[in-house]
Amino acid sequence: MGLPDARGHFGQYGGRFVPEALVAALDELDDAFRKAWLDEAFHAELDALLRDYSGRPTPLTPAPALARAFGVREVLLKREDLNHTGSHKINNVLGQALLTKRMGKARVIAETGAGQHGVATATAAALLDLECVVYMGEEDTQRQALNVARMQLLGAEVVPVRTGSRTLKDAINEAMRDWVTNVATTHYLLGTVAGPAPFPEMVREFHRVIGKEARQQCLDRGGLPDAVVACIGGGSNAIGIFYDFLDDTEVALYGFEAAGDGIDTGRHAATLTAGSVGVLHGTRSYLLQDENGQTQASHSISAGLDYPGVGPEHAWLRDSGRVVYEGVTDTEAMAAFELCCRAEGIIPAIESAHAVAGARRLGERLGPEATILINLSGRGDKDVSTAAQYFGLGAV
Amino acid sequence: MSRLQEAFAAARAEDRALLIGYMPAGFPTWVDAVAVVSAMVENGVDVVEIGLPYSDPLMDGPVIQAAADQALAHGTTVADVLRTVEAIAATGAPTLIMSYWNPIERYGVDRFAKELAAAGGAGVITPDIIPEEADAWVSATDDALIDRVFLVAPSSPQERIEQVAQISNGFVYAASTMGVTGTRTSVSVDARALVARTREVTSQPVCVGLGVSTPEQAAEVGRYADGVIVGSAFVRLVLDAESPSQAAAGVAELAAGMAAALRTARRGGQA
Numbered sequence: 001m002g003l004p005d006a007r008g009h010f011g012q013y014g015g016r017f018v019p020e021a022l023v024a025a026l027d028e029l030d031d032a033f034r035k036a037w038l039d040e041a042f043h044a045e046l047d048a049l050l051r052d053y054s055g056r057p058t059p060l061t062p063a064p065a066l067a068r069a070f071g072v073r074e075v076l077l078k079r080e081d082l083n084h085t086g087s088h089k090i091n092n093v094l095g096q097a098l099l100t101k102r103m104g105k106a107r108v109i110a111e112t113g114a115g116q117h118g119v120a121t122a123t124a125a126a127l128l129d130l131e132c133v134v135y136m137g138e139e140d141t142q143r144q145a146l147n148v149a150r151m152q153l154l155g156a157e158v159v160p161v162r163t164g165s166r167t168l169k170d171a172i173n174e175a176m177r178d179w180v181t182n183v184a185t186t187h188y189l190l191g192t193v194a195g196p197a198p199f200p201e202m203v204r205e206f207h208r209v210i211g212k213e214a215r216q217q218c219l220d221r222g223g224l225p226d227a228v229v230a231c232i233g234g235g236s237n238a239i240g241i242f243y244d245f246l247d248d249t250e251v252a253l254y255g256f257e258a259a260g261d262g263i264d265t266g267r268h269a270a271t272l273t274a275g276s277v278g279v280l281h282g283t284r285s286y287l288l289q290d291e292n293g294q295t296q297a298s299h300s301i302s303a304g305l306d307y308p309g310v311g312p313e314h315a316w317l318r319d320s321g322r323v324v325y326e327g328v329t330d331t332e333a334m335a336a337f338e339l340c341c342r343a344e345g346i347i348p349a350i351e352s353a354h355a356v357a358g359a360r361r362l363g364e365r366l367g368p369e370a371t372i373l374i375n376l377s378g379r380g381d382k383d384v385s386t387a388a389q390y391f392g393l394g395a396v
Numbered sequence: 397m398s399r400l401q402e403a404f405a406a407a408r409a410e411d412r413a414l415l416i417g418y419m420p421a422g423f424p425t426w427v428d429a430v431a432v433v434s435a436m437v438e439n440g441v442d443v444v445e446i447g448l449p450y451s452d453p454l455m456d457g458p459v460i461q462a463a464a465d466q467a468l469a470h471g472t473t474v475a476d477v478l479r480t481v482e483a484i485a486a487t488g489a490p491t492l493i494m495s496y497w498n499p500i501e502r503y504g505v506d507r508f509a510k511e512l513a514a515a516g517g518a519g520v521i522t523p524d525i526i527p528e529e530a531d532a533w534v535s536a537t538d539d540a541l542i543d544r545v546f547l548v549a550p551s552s553p554q555e556r557i558e559q560v561a562q563i564s565n566g567f568v569y570a571a572s573t574m575g576v577t578g579t580r581t582s583v584s585v586d587a588r589a590l591v592a593r594t595r596e597v598t599s600q601p602v603c604v605g606l607g608v609s610t611p612e613q614a615a616e617v618g619r620y621a622d623g624v625i626v627g628s629a630f631v632r633l634v635l636d637a638e639s640p641s642q643a644a645a646g647v648a649e650l651a652a653g654m655a656a657a658l659r660t661a662r663r664g665g666q667a
Contacts, residue, residue: 007528015529017497019455020560021549021574023526163461164451176454181575183551279498280452282524292473293502294451 003316008197011319013312016196017279022176025183030198032103037205042098049094050209053127054084056091058210060217063374065343066356070363074371076225077346078214078241080378087349087378088210088237089120089191095206097124100187107131107186111175113140113168113233114304114351115147116378117191122156124189132156135174137167140303147382165297168233168307172281192234193311196282200311207240214373215244225373227252227362231354232272232325233305235314237377242323252324252366255314256358258300259327269298270327271310272318285312301330301386304351304378332357334390337380349378350386399490400518400543400566403442404601404622412658413618415440416603417651418494418627419634420447421480422472423463428640430483435644436630437489440655444484445521445625448477448495455496455523457578459628462635474503478515485516492545492566494521505532509540519543519566527563534563545569548594550586561598567623568594572606578628579609583617591621611650611657618661626654 003010016026036042050056058079066075080088100108108130112118118134125132134151138160141148151158164170172195179188193200193207211228218224228245230238232255245251260268268274275286280295288296288308298308317323328336333350336357340348348356352375359372366372380387388394397405407414417436423429433444449467453460477493485491493512500508500522512520519542525533527546537544543566548557551574561568572587573580587604594602603623608614614624630647637643 016526017524017529018526019524019549019571020526020547020556021551021571023556024551024553163465169452173452173454177457177576180455183574278502281454289498289502291502293499294468295498 003313004197004201008201010313010316013284013315014197014200015284016282017284018196018282019180021180022183026196026198028103029099032099033198033202036099036102046095046098050091054090054094055082056209057213058082060214063344066340069339069343070360070372071368072363072366072370072372073368075359076218076371076373077376078210078373079376080210080237081348081352081376085116085120085123086381087116087120088207088240089117090123091209091240092191092203092206092236093117093120093124093189096187096189097128097130100130100189101128103187105185105187107182108189109133109135109175109178109186110189110191111168111171112136112191113171113306114302114349115140115144115151115382116304116349118156118158119147119150119154121189121191122151122154125156126154133178134158135161135171135178137161137165137171139166140168143386144303144382168303169295176281192236193239193313194234194281194283194285194309200283200313203236204239204243204313207236208243210237210240210375211242211244214241218373224248224251225371226366227254227370228373229254229256229355229359229362230375231305231351231377232257232310232314233269233307233351234309235311237375239311239313241375246322253322254358254362255323255325256328256354257325258302258305258354259329260299262329263327267299268327269300269306269308271308272314272325273327280309283312285310285315301333301390302350302354304349305354326358328354328357336360337387338391346376347380348376349380350383352377398518398543398566400443403490404567407442410659411662413621413661414442414603414623415614415651415655415658416443416445416623416625417441417630418445418447418625419630420449420460420463420467421477422449422467422470424466424634424640424643425470426472426476426480428643429480431640432634432644432647433484434487435648436651437484437487439648439651441651442489443623444489444491445494446477446480446484446491448474448493448499450496450499453496455576457576457628459632459635460577463631474499478511481512481517482515490518491516492519492521493517494523497522497525505536506539509536509542513540513542517542519545521545521569523547527559530563547571548590550574550584550590554593554597557594558597561594561600564600567601567603568598569625570594570602570604570621572604572608575606577606579632580607583607583613587617588620611653614654615657615661618658624658
């Protein structure tokens with residue numbers, strides 16, 4: 001593969017579309033990342049944190065009830081939900097937080113949608129003694145109130161963003177404005193494989209641990225899966241599990257985006273399925289935009305997938321055909337959410353429930369001999385009130 | 397000589413900095429924006445920057461964000477922006493568009509440059525594209541014979557300032573401070589140093605923007621820069637105005653005050 005190129009391009013995608021004021025900081029980050037990546041001491045420190053603090057390696061859990069329901073031989077869940085803080089986000093956060101220390105910066109800022117990246121960042125900031133400010137769309141602070149409280153308990157300042165659609169897109173705008181103002185002292189700890197180079201590559205490298213572990217765990221059980229499945233918002237958990245399977249051409253890779261109320265309703269976040277090529281938040285990729293290049297609002301029951309852009313490497317993988325991207329509606333995701341709870345005793349994040357729903361669809365296509373590996377990217381504690389409301393449950 | 401070059405030459409002959417005024421198209425409405433900008437031009441603004449309202453203006457502070465939101469709320473399109481340019485350029489003032497990159501790319505890079513030229517526009521300021529990503533933009537603007545203005549920032553190392561200056565034409569935009577647009581109580585000391593560093597590598601005019609909001613600040617910057625760019629201070633007057641005529645009157649007064657301050661700035665005028 002060897003992508004991105006030296007300027008951060010994945011084919012026509014990626015690159016750096018930023019104010020000149022940020023270029024020096026991106027160069028500094030790029031340099032710090034590449035030096036650290038070649039430094040055994042950095043890897044030793046990061047690996048120790050991933051093992052002793054986050055609890056890696058995460059297990060691979062067979063899900064026989066899901067397998068029966070989907071009509072396949074085996075469903076395997078990569079349990080990123082069992083990481084400390086409850087999702088895969090901590091993998092990247094610990095890496096970037098260590099880089100922040102190496103760059104001699106004392107403050108981190110982050111955007112968050114569902115709050116999982118914000119919680120992970122607040123956690124690492126507490127651990128490594130960094131000042132932490134998290135930008136979160138006001139709509140998301142309401143639907144993910146539990147995570148707001150968690151971030152505050154961890155000592156972070158949570159800033160509700162009241163501009164634009166008041167969701168993740170606007171939180172990123174506000175974080176960028178903070179960064180361009182405070183770049184000398186502050187690292188922008190971006191939470192997904194989007195944004196200007198080197199973020200898409202760097203965040204991918206920090207999440208590759210998911211796929212490396214899962215691939216080996218599959219081999220230890222007897223062989224590679226027929227399909228690997230992940231949900232896609234910005235695409236960090238997906239690239240993390242896909243990357244080390246890219247050369248295994250016999251393994252099909254599927255990314256499931258949020259189709260919200262349905263792609264034909266226009267109320268969705270299915271960027272790769274229904275978007276077009278453009279530039280947003282520092283990178284060229286697919287995005288939801290109108291004919292004047294204005295970003296369109298996305299919609300999803302899942303705050304973490306409610307983003308009108310997607311990482312540039314996914315755009316590249318879409319065009320190459322190596323990964324197939326499809327939409328999963330709110331209804332399909334919530335049915336899968338319920339099934340996962342009842343049948344396996346695992347409450348998934350609603351984001352991850354999109355991957356479970358996608359696997360259900362694949363079961364019909366792949367048939368009874370298939371093994372499907374699902375990246376269960378996060379746990380659903382944060383979604384309990386959304387789910388209770390959706391299913392009409394009693395007060396919780 | 398391009399119209400921008402002529403404007404700089406004329407200002408230089410009067411030993412003063414150019415006054416560049418910014419206003420988003422379609423704000424508060426298409427018609428009122430033209431009236432407000434005309435008032436700026438009639439009262440001493442030499443060069444006009446018409447903002448192309450964008451949904452995700454990450455270099456803009458709350459004032460310009462609010463204006464862009466209003467313009468977008470009533471459906472301002474790229475075609476409306478071009479019509480605004482045409483109306484303003486007809487006043488004789490060199491007129492630039494200030495636009496984030498995505499609307500240009502979406503419209504079609506060559507098409508955008510050609511249609512701006514056809515509307516009488518002088519060039520485009522692009523705050524979120526850097527020379528490394530600008531190959532298509534360089535050819536399009538060269539073909540259309542319009543100027544392309546890139547930004548330098550206080551954080552830019554010298555070799556990047558050189559790279560930006562080489563690719564820019566018309567002038568180089570020096571961001572006075574690290575941050576987003578908006579009025580500030582003082583203009584950063586970084587601005588003077590950045591202009592000096594930019595002059596080391598280019599003979600092009602260097603204009604300073606971000607945070608210039610009073611005639612006193614304009615005069616201070618006008619002593620060392622070739623142009624002074626004023627945005628949020630004008631936009632705020634329009635946001636706060638109770639009627640279009642009040643908006644135009646407020647903008648006219650500020651423009652006149654700034655223009656007067658610039659005329660005396662280099663002759664020991666009070667800062």
